[in-house]
Amino acid sequence: MTALLDINGLTIDIDRDSGPARVVDGIDLSILEGESLGIVGESGCGKSLTMLSLVGLLPNRIRATGGTAHFAGRDLLRLSPAELRKIRGAQIGFIFQDPMTSLNPVMRIGDQIAEALIYQTGLDKPAAMAKAGDLLELVGIPSPRERLMAYPHELSGGMRQRVMIAIGLAGSPRLLIADEPTTALDVTIQAQIVDLVRDLKDRLGMSVVWITHDLALIAGLADRIAVLYAGTVVEDAPVDLIFERPTHPYTRGLLASLPTLTDRPMSRLPSIGGTPPEPGRRPAGCPFAPRCTLAVAACQTEVPRLRPVAGSDPRHRAACFVTAKEGAAA
Template sequence: MRDEIAPLLDVVDLHTVFQTRGGDVHAVNSVSFSVAPGELLGVVGESGSGKSVTMMSLMGLLPSSARVEAQAVNFEGRNIRDMSDDALRVLRGRDVGFVFQDPMTSLNPVFTVGYQLTEALRTHLGKSKKEARARAAEMLSLVGIPDAKARLNDYPHQFSGGMRQRVMIAMALACDPKLLIADEPTTALDVTIQAQILELVKGLRQKMGMGIVWITHDLGVVAGIADRVMVMYGGQIVEQAPVKELFANPQHPYTIALLETLPSLTGERPERLRSIDGQPPILGAKLTSCPFAARCRQVMDRCHRENPTRREVKAGHDVACWWDATQGGAA
């Protein structure tokens, strides 16, 4: 499918460096990926792996201390890197929706939910106040908030955590975006509300046909909703594959280690769950070796000398590793 349909989002060789008093931090290192129309791409990895920074780099949402470079960041064939600030603002408002990680800090506490929902509709779609409020109420109903019209007058603190997350999703979807970027939207929610949000997103995706990038550290969530998975570590992509292929045939030692931390529902793995020893790398310089080498059970001398480039294992499945999981030795 991806060979026949032009990608909705196509990123080539993205780098992001934060300039700090203690020196540069290379948060994103040569990241390349694409998202097809209607596809749900799951992005997984530990905290600090570069998931959120990658997506915020694309949309120009980082502070001035960040230096972002890329060969290309194309949205529907248009290079975002060449856009003016005004054009990028329109893109973010109309074509790309962003659900931020924490609704507590993403919603302005001094404005009503209705005001915050209608602002984008009036700015980007040119709707009148009456039309915008009708659309806002429609969106709140769509995401499962009862008595939506009356709740437009409520402030964020009058909503529960799960309801605030639904409001954030409604805001992101209000202008019918072609791409939704959801940054760990269910992390702070209990499992019941999390399941409701996941079902909601699956239903909205089917109804609206939008592409989705779902950022999470939870492989269990990805298994239930994603078409394809991108595993990140040390600010780079270490493995990428269709979701069923990744779970059945993981190739990178980090992906394998992540899967070993998941409990088995079938009882086929009676031993204690594994943990991943060690800490993520401090990215104070450009990577000249494999960032996972210090924690890897399959580490080789070459891993300390060279940072592996991604190689194709099979169609649609690539991995950045000098070790071959299939042969159990050097690639």
């Protein structure tokens, strides 16, 4: 299978008065046609900036400074703003975290979806309104055509997030990027949104990137998981292997901090001590070494690259001098 999106050695720097500070440090990621990729990692590790860089939406003073990101054969990092505008929405759709800030509160939702459709597809207003009703039906909103007339505040949080998904799908994108789209919702609604996106992915044959802090939530949707730490991919594997054979010490820490059914409600979760490096203050060697209980001398001086995990599936890779070869003798 060919990759729809292939990111190689992506670096992103923040332009500070004191000089550039690196936040994304050589990310390698690829997404196959029809595949769903979960991206996990703690706050500040560069998940959102990585995705925003693809469609030319990085904030002021933050720039992609190296690497390539081929999408359907073209390097997105080298396209003009006008070319990227054509790709946004039409080929790469986005869903963001908080529908209350992304939806216009004084505009009926039908008009908002129709606006996206007119922009993406050039439909006229009546055709766009009809299609907007179809999209609301597709994302599972009851009485979809009546709902076109509603304002955002008249819908529940989960329904608003479904409207955001409808807008994300308006241009029939080949890739849908969801950046923590359920964080503001309660747990049962989160699960419904995950199910909806999985169902839509299968029906529409698109690829999905789903960014989250929540490894357990993503398990039901993702074919593959990439674990980010301090602006690099530290592990990348089919979802089952992330749970059955977590290899990078950071991934193991993330899994250890998941609540299990046997935990007593008030028992404390084990967590990873320390904090990730600040942008621009990366240690010389492995960025996780200062927090890692397994670190050896090489970890302090050399940056480990993603490499196949010994004795595992060929698609399972981890960036660790110590654990990636653990299974070699077995």
